[in-house]
Amino acid sequence: MRTNLTILALLSLIGAVAPAAAQTTVTGNPATGGASSATSGSQNAVTRPNTDHAVSGRPGGPGAVKLEPGANSFTEGETRRRLEQAGFKEVKDLRKDDQGIWRGMATRDGKPTRVGLDFKGNVAAP
Numbered sequence: 664m665r666t667n668l669t670i671l672a673l674l675s676l677i678g679a680v681a682p683a684a685a686q687t688t689v690t691g692n693p694a695t696g697g698a699s700s701a702t703s704g705s706q707n708a709v710t711r712p713n714t715d716h717a718v719s720g721r722p723g724g725p726g727a728v729k730l731e732p733g734a735n736s737f738t739e740g741e742t743r744r745r746l747e748q749a750g751f752k753e754v755k756d757l758r759k760d761d762q763g764i765w766r767g768m769a770t771r772d773g774k775p776t777r778v779g780l781d782f783k784g785n786v787a788a789p
Contacts, residue, residue, distance in 0.1 A: 728785045728786070728787045729785075729787070730764050730779045730780070730781040730785055730787050731781045731782065731783060731785070732762035732763055732764060732781070732782075733762075733763050733781065733782035733783070734763055734782055735759060735763035735764065735765065735780075735781065735782040736782070737765060737780060737782075737784070739757050739765075742757055742765040742767075742780050743757065745780055745784065745786060746767075746769055746778055746780060746786060749786040750771060751769035751770065751771050751776075751778055751786075751788075752769060752770045752771070753769055753770045754767060754768075754769040754778070755767060755768050755769070756768050763781070763782050764779050764780070764781050764782075765779060765780040765781075766778070766779045767779075769788075771788065776788045
């Protein structure tokens with residue numbers, strides 16, 4: 664009986680420690696000398712939209728961003744919301760072109776303008 668209790672206690676202890684040990688990961692040191700995605704010259708995977716260059720309504724905004732071709736996973740509704748968040752109104756005629764760039768018409772400051780959104784989430788009014 665005492666042996667059974669000892670074995671049971673040992674198994675409980677192992678059961679409590681094993682899952683924690685299985686979840687521990689060692690990250691190591693980051694690689695050095697690698698090229699950034701900005702200088703690699705090819706399209707890299709994007710895990711989140713690029714909001715660094717989205718139009719904000721400030722000078723240099725709409726025309727300053729070059730839309731990049733690529734596999735665009737934004738839906739029409741998401742594209743419409745991004746354009747509206749960038750200050751465009753009455754967004755219409757949205758179509759994804761053969762380069763994966765959403766293009767359409769909208770108004771900004773009461774004036775009609777062409778708009779676009781690339782796979783990184785960049786918004787522009789070319």
